[in-house]
Amino acid sequence: MKIIVAIKQVPARDSQLKIQSGGQWIEEDDLTFEINEPDAYALEEALQLKEKHGGEVVALCLGPARAASTIREALAKGADRAIHISEESINGLDTLAVAKLLAGAIKSEAPDLVLTGLQSDDLGYGQAGVVLAELLGVPHATIIMQVGIEGGTLRVKRELEDGWFQFVTMPLPAVLTIQSGINKLRYATLMGIKKAKTKEIKVLTAAEAGGAGAAVSTLDRVYVPQRTKVSTIFEGDAKSTAAQLVEKLKFEVRVL
């Protein structure tokens, strides 16, 4: 069973974001980057499926040179090898372009299963996996909380809204987008980190991955949202702010 996991490197969660002077994107120089969290769950799911069914896990990442650290981490956690589509200016790419490049790299690998996170924490379009499936001509399911494989058939648990779930079966090969919380993430071991250094990372240019094509949507401007609600922010130390809040809750909201 060959599983490809598409992972993305995004700014660390608690980053203080500053907008570039042209308003086109954020300043990246002072940021630290990490694996997109839902993709970490997708990677873990792939590793667990390999442990159960045997085979190979290939990490696939589209990103600039800095993405190499996230790829190394995936290898340290247990991916067997990696493909890095090296592209410095990924922020100008729309999701169709991203999926085209991923599909270009995946086609010659002919995997049984492609996993990715349900959305990215930066752009948050939540569709790379679905578009990828359409481009590869294979079935898909999204927001997956459980993956079962029997023979050539996939039976997955889809999360619906409001606490509902549903099982869906489909033939392999297929693409699944994985929901955070589907499994428990592992840490890389010292041995894993050591081993990762010897694992293969194939680097492709965008052209070698088939090219991204022309943009069909553009990100025109990035800006800080305007506050629509007038909030009262209490000033002072912990004791004083707590006292001010309780005063409001008791005498204005009247719930205490």
Next chain:
Amino acid sequence: MSLLLVVLEQGAQKWHKMSWEAVAAGQQIAQQAGMSMASVVIGQCVAAMAAEVPGKVFAIEHALLEHYTADGYTAALAELIKAEQPALVIFPHTYQVRDFAPKLATRFGQVLISDVTQVKAAPGTVTFVRQLFQGKLNADVSGQGGVTFMSVQAGSYRADQMVAGPPEVQVVTPVLDASAIRQKPEAPFRESTRAVDLTAADIIVSVGRGIKEKDNIHLVEELAAAMGAELAASRPICDNGWLPMERQVGSSGQTVSPKVYMAIGISGAIQHLVGMKGSKTIVAINKDPNAPIFEVADYGICGDLFEVVPALIDEVKKARG
């Protein structure tokens, strides 16, 4: 006049409530951009439901559309879009739409401009506003010609602003091939009956990632106890197993609107906000002044929850005597 299509969502002959928000969005955008509008309902037998929709509405009916599948819905809608040639297709941003609309857009060489919070429309130009970085930033996005696909975020348009009107239903029967529908769905189910009904609570104390580790959960438990509140959490806390899933508030958990919602160490990603932004009073305690939770908060404390929460417990106990 170019056409704007709004795709409504139903399941088992019941409307998804966001359908009406999408219709309201469609009506407003059609008016601003000078477009004509039609709605679409999909299912096995939906003509009667379609008659509840104001204005022109296509009822796409087929036995293979009885239960939702990404392949079936994509094929059925692709056929209608080819025939009607809309300039803009609007969806409610539901889990189901996330499952098939990107696939449909790909068929037309387009992307789904997803989770849109605002549309700036004028004749000949439409710009979409959507959130980046879990709501920390906004972006203006525009299509580059051809049919544009977009989904509207929950709560961005108000269903009660939908303009009523007489229905004009047109039943459409697509050509579908059973063997081309590869997903076989089973009946939806709930994990277990919910032991915790957060929707009945007057006060909710809710905890997020800021609590850092499981061993710190007792802090918010003590606060909830002192306030006589129910304890709730954002998704990551339940993912980690620090609190049971049934205490989760947000798009995949419960939707609540208590008198007071205290968000502690919750940044306010949109998936969480949709589950609680209807609360009467929202209190946010977070160390990041730029956290999106402050956008919806009535009262805020920007500080370290490990200092603020113990102080709050003391003050609440004093206040309640």
